[in-house]
Amino acid sequence: MADRSPSLPDLPILQFEEKIAETVEKNPVVVIIGETGSGKSTQLSQILHRRGYTKSGIVGVTQPRRVAAVSVARRVAQELGVKLGEEVGYAIRFEDRTSERTRIKYLTDGVLLRESLSNPELSEYSVIILDEAHERSLNTDILLGLMKRLVKIRSSNLRVLITSATLDGNKVSNFFSDCPVLNVPGKLYPVEIVYSRERPTSYLESSLRTALNIHVREPEGDVLIFMTGQDDIDKLVSKLEDEVRSLQEGSCMDAIILPLHGSLPPELQVRVFTPPPPNCRRFIVATNIAETSLTVDGVVYVIDSGYVKQRGYNPSTGMYSLDVVPVSKVQADQRAGRAGRTRPGKCYRLYPSTVYQDEFLDVTVPEIQRSSLAGSVLYLKSLDLSDIDILRFDFLDSPSYGSLEDALKQLYLIDAIDEDGSITSIGRTMAELPLEPSLSRTLMEANEYGCLSQALTIAAMLSAETSLLPGRSKGTEKKRRHSADLPDGSGLGDHIQLLQIFEQWDQNDYDIGWCKENNLQVRGMLFVKDVRKQLCQIMQKKAKGTLDVRTSESRKERRDDYRNLRKALCVGFANQLAERMTLHNGYRTIGFKSQLVQVHPSSVLGTDEQGMYPDFAVYHELITTSRPFMRNVCAIDMKWVVPILKKLEKVNVNKLSGGYSQTEEGNDGKSAFLPKEDVSPAKVLPDNESRIQAARERFLARKAKK
């Protein structure tokens, strides 16, 4: 591979090559603050290659997103004049384009985590660059902790570079024993920030007025408007269309108004990449997707509502939520930067500067503090790092004690760890599967009951579930769940329906047209097929029966009630069970702090002659939107629940966590982020026990009645 291509682009970072090389030479960890347009993603790896770091190993660069890993690798291969997949390659899920000759490797952080599972010292790498670490994805945060440990073990032959944002560069440096921080300027044009005098009562209305003002008064250039979700986007798009239409002819240029969000079909998403005809201004009304994932060229004006829709998780109830929250300063700056990519721009913030200064957090709350940690904890346990105790694991930002406790409890209930918190052999197999722990456990149990092939399908379908639904357009709603053509889950619930849908697609030879006819998202269904294939490869050696999708005809004839499959789900989702109220169709969750929930209206779960839902159910997810709902529900037998209730009684979080309690030094002060809930084990347990006792009594009464 050539050391220097004649066509190297003129990027700011190249002026710092000497300084970077010198600093990396002397320090095992270096933080690089690289603004947008600095070229850090494509150039850092090449600088280190020129300095000889690819002689002793691979230079690996992680990216939080698949498309970024692919496109940056392609670019670097081009700049170095080599064929992609040879000296320069990439690895993402389902696609490994590397070879023995690969010296520079771009990969998603998830793939690097997988690699470290089989090679904890990542010995083939001489350099690891964690790019976009300021985005603080769950995987990046785990990697940051692992890197801190790894540089101690491999101090002589590993270099770690972390790229971050201005606002938390020092924090990352502190985390790595005050390692050096290098600033690399970006190549953005100046963006003038225009603040509102006060917060608008309706930011939809305010966005509309601001957009129209730009259209009438400002010179040409596209407008990017950040909204929180599809609903508001649709409303604003239609209002803008009305208003623009009513503008006097000839008073201003033409306009094209485009929505842009994740649930938009890909063919509509790519419309934003088509440049507008002359004398025409585009309005792109977008979610966060335009903040980092998609870059729209031609944007000169940005309107920032100051809000974002963000997922949260409450570990004491197991409940997810989607909340509209103020953006962080980093996010607001990122949004503003979208106006200065091609020439000087303007950003209209629909809030006063005091709100930015005093109310916005510096950085977005990291994902690790907003997610269930069962999967991450199981992952870390399976690494067998004898020098690391999970509850003392060194995170850049620690998750709360309650959140780790929730993860341990769940892992214990599904047999992934024993009562002392040590990983079991079941847990080890689970960690190998690219699934949430409950689904991994379901697969293993299903394997024992001879219904692995069905469980594989359900696991794959649930991995993609949200992207299977068609966009919410009038007339097609309800169709997915209640269409006459699609199976209905035999009244047993959504898991079974998902299984039946995939089986039917299989019987239709994976015909794309069939998906379209049934309003199933093609992209989502193809993803399911890929996931299932990947899961099959991993489970092949362990499988006790066939992995084929198609169940044999004879079996279909004797009216399968999916008992084994539902029993396996019950074991895998032992932490996600609910019991119906005696007199109505509401449920209360078992195992968490008492929580009243309802079956989501989109569910196909059937009722009996009295219109009542089954006594017990397993759910895939609890989510609060307008109210707390169970999403994806499956009927289960009460007798399957009894052993789980017994196990719940035995849960001793103090033992699971190795006697480490919240009050001990080291973890306090860092962990207060969620709604203040008392999650100390001493208080939760008695309450839990009495609740379980009551549930058992109700269960026995019911049994007697029947």
Place this chain on the structure above:
DNA sequence: GAGCACTGC
């Protein structure tokens, strides 16, 4: 009888 921001193995 309600709705889903965005990623990823």
